[in-house]
């Protein structure tokens with residue numbers, strides 16, 4: 001059977017069923033096809049659980065000998081919490097594997113494809129690669145930099161205010177927009193806010209529905225000002241809560257640490273930089289704790305610090321059809337700002353939509369827009385493009401005025417050639433002529449709640465019976481614009 005994109009579309013839909021459950025692992029879906037019929041399918045259902053490929057194999061309705069597998073991510077060839085998927089694929093006698101994204105995990109990074117090919121399996125890479133890459137921007141960033149992927153989210157009025165002159169901010173955006181924010185909270189394992197937000201609003205930052213996980217709450221609080229009777233502290237025994245403070249605390253503040261810990265708060269003592277906690281050091285720490293993605297909900301000073309330290313990967317803005325005015329009304333990004341127009345941080349729009357209620361949703365990736373690439377695979381002939389370089393998500397470009405380019409992600413985005421993997425020199429030399437990189441333009445899309453509204457593709461067999469249009473974003477966190 002020739003390559004058929006509808007099976008990869010199905011694998012992508014299956015992968016999305018893992019949203020909010022798999023991190024810091026990737027979302028992965030797999031479909032096994034024989035004689036034009038799905039004979040097995042599955043997805044990665046949770047951290048530490050079997051990989052999508054094995055889930056698909058476990059669901060087989062008949063022998064997979066000579067069958068084809070469609071898988072959204074390169075199969076792993078290493079043993080982690082789970083045994084290598086390449087071994088399972090070989091055991092089953094699968095003849096062809098169609099792969100979406102390559103896996104930049106240094107433990108995989110081309111070895112999965114290489115292992116399968118070494119054993120005579122036909123492997124076609126780059127199948128719906130952009131769509132598959134769009135499943136895992138958080139994973140790609142985290143696995144290559146060991147720091148969380150950061151999404152800065154805010155709602156503002158048409159005149160760029162996030163509150164009125166009196167500080168009132170509930171609500172700037174409408175119901176639909178706020179529902180989408182709840183969906184985003186389900187996608188990311190943690191939320192971060194500055195202490196100013198806690199002091200001003202005393203938010204709970206939790207979910208009302210207990211069905212799924214609640215993101216961890218992280219509060220940046222250099223001088224440990226957080227009140228012991230704040231809602232966040234009062235609920236810390238039930239919801240994972242981290243307060244990041246300076247390791248050079250005053251004596252008064254030091255006395256507060258055991259009281260916070262008694263309430264269930266994890267106090268992280270972080271080195272200082274320019275009078276504030278060093279956010280890069282904090283991100284390293286959170287990365288060590290396997291927190292792969294964070295949604296930042298402000299306020300303006302934290303947003304500026306994250307942006308100016310080059311730590312933000314994407315910005316999501318809800319613009320409400322309202323005007324507040326007022327010179328003292330707060331804006332989404334405060335701090336020092338830049339002096340010259342040419343020092344502005346560049347971003348590029350990847351998605352926008354007018355939402356019911358009139359709010360405008362816009363999603364931007366930090367950095368200049370990458371150049372358009374050729375189609376990675378000729379789907380007519382299913383001719384694979386050779387794997388040449390596998391590259392991590394590029395670090396956001398930080399212009400002058402924005403300091404501290406992320407050295408670690410610069411390191412990680414260094415291309416790794418297939419020559420580093422034994423036995424693939426031929427591939428590498430032919431491909432490097434084309435200058436093609438496997439993950440050059442990872443678009444960093446995250447699955448959105450309404451992406452599954454499209455009518456399902458009609459397939460011969462369906463093995464996973466879960467409703468694919470299920471509410472993937474079931475969070476109902478207290479609203480805070």
Ligand code: AOF
Pocket residue numbers: 025026027028029043044048049050051052053073074075076079080081082083085103105108143
């Ligand atoms: C997943 N799910 O479906 C696939 C993954 O610790 P382990 O054994 O679960 O290994 C995690 C790594 O396995 C992950 O970083 C990625 O490189 C690879 N593939 N992981 O969690 C899957 N196919």
Ligand code: ZN
Pocket residue numbers: 051053075076077082083084085086
């Ligand atoms: Zn695997």
